[in-house]
Amino acid sequence: MTQPSDGHGRRPSIYDVARRAGVSHMSVSRVLNGHSKISESTRARVLQAIDDLNYRRSWTAFALATRRxxxxxxxxxxxxxxxxxxxxxxxxxxxxxxxxxxxxxxxxxxxxxxxxxxxxxxxxxxxxxxxxxxxxxxxxxxxxxxxxxxxxxxxxxxxxxxxxxxxxDQRMGARLAVQHLIDRGHRTIAHVAGPMDWLDARERAQGWRECLAEAGLPEGPYVVGNWTSDFGFEFGQSFELGETTAVFSANDQIALGVIHGLHRRGVRVPEDVSVVGFDDLPNARHFLPPLTTVRQDxxxxxxxxxxxxxxxxxxxxxxxxxxxxxxxxxxxxxxxxxxxxxx
Missing domain, CATH: 3.40.50.2300 (Response regulator)
Structure with missing residues (x-):
């Protein structure tokens, strides 16, 4: 929207807002800066004047005035x-x-x-x-x-x-992912974790452990690596399935690699092993198969x-x-x- 002028080609100023609202320019300044000591009626008049004039603060002037x-x-x-x-x-x-x-x-x-x-x-x-x-x-x-x-x-x-x-809440996200698998009957759930120096990786691993413990289930296979699809691929094509029917991956890139590695050895997803990721990458819905994952906003x-x-x-x-x-x-x-x- 084009900002209106005062008839002389000039953009509205804080003084124009003050005149429109019938208050001082200091009152307008207090409203703009979220000052608490100003009446609600004054605040409402100033905000209405700002809306009427489509006023936009000069951030350069504000920075100079506040030394920010x-x-x-x-x-x-x-x-x-x-x-x-x-x-x-x-x-x-x-x-x-x-x-x-x-x-x-x-x-x-x-x-x-x-x-x-x-x-x-x-x-x-x-x-x-x-x-x-x-x-x-x-x-x-x-x-x-x-x-x-x-x-x-x-x-x-x-x-x-x-x-x-x-x-x-990374731990909650992991718990939601594991609970999703438990609700579908999985009892041996592996976790492919990210590097443990990363706080998010620690929280996701802890959520996996807690959810299994609360369900009375043993921890499935557990491996710590990096965040890459290559690491997931190596895990997917080499780990011994045993009783494992599901894999919780610490992020979507790892999950993509796990699915690829399982496919390479003839293991079907989800018919043989279910896979869950974390992050909800923009292209996660286009993985083959489309990836169940934890969405972070x-x-x-x-x-x-x-x-x-x-x-x-x-x-x-x-x-x-x-x-x-x-x-x-x-x-x-x-x-x-x-x-x-x-x-």
Whole structure:
């Protein structure tokens, strides 16, 4: 929508909004900045005037006035994975909508020590706050040694006394995946885990264990590897099936490799073995067979993280920790044991 002018080709200013609402320009400023000490009737008049004039704040002027860069620094730990990239895109979108920019620094999969140079790089850009996506334990240990004085949020499923945290409940996601398999009659369920330095991998493995224990079932085959389809493929074509009728994979890439490896040796999915992934990649529904998986709402995660950071930057109270619930997306890679036995 084209912004209206005052008849002289000028975009509406805060003073135009004030005149329209019949209040001072300071009252308009308080509304724009979410100040609590302003009456609801005044707030309503200002918001209506903003809507009538299609007023948009000058973020450049605001940055100069507040001495804020209006920029968020994002450290991405292991950016090759779908989850970190999806979360970054969601943060960037949410930031644009409130007039913030994002500077990102990617940490290599094999070098958590880059956290030091990453923090330094972002701080020298004058960012107002930091966000860390998909952390490993080793990178968080290094981050605790930093003293930037900046508001910091970490995307992780569990609370941490050092920072604000927000995350998808990884353990719940794993429990939902395993329960889906148990409900279909599976009693020996393998887990192909991600690397244990990754907090998400730990939580998913723990959820698998807890769900089996609560159902009175023994742990099935368990192997720790990396996040790649190649690792899943090697597992799928080499592990001894025995009584195993289902595999819970720590992410969708691993699941894709598992399905390929099983197919290579003539094991059918889901007729012989059911496979569940985690993440719900955009192309998971096009796997052969389409993949049952755990969906994480990365858009909600990124938006919520950005909201917490902005609240911290502007001195408002923000929750110290919150989680977002995942859900299972059921497709054709899982079946019931009764169907298998009736063949």
């Amino acid at each position: 860069a209006r920029r968020i620094g994002v450290l991405i730990d292991g950016p090759v994975q779908n989850g970190p990239n999806s979360t970054l895109r969601a943060i960037e979108k949410a930031a644009r909508e409130v007039g913030y920019a994002v500077s990102a620094f990617s940490i290599g999969d094999d070098d958590a020590s880059q956290i030091d140079s990453g923090v330094m790089e972002l701080v020298t850009q004058g960012v107002d706050a930091l966000c860390v996506i998909a952390p490993r334990e080793s990178s968080l240990d290094l981050l605790r040694q930093q003293t930037t004085g900046l508001p910091t949020i970490v995307i992780k499923a569990e609370a941490d006394p050092s920072w604000h945290t927000v995350g998808v 990365f858009a909600e995660l990124g938006t919520f993280a950005l909201q917490q950071l902005v609240s911290a930057i502007e001195g408002r109270t923000a929750p110290s920790h919150d989680t977002i619930k995942p859900r299972v997306i059921v497709r054709e890679s899982t079946g019931s044991v009764s169907d298998r036995c009736s063949e």
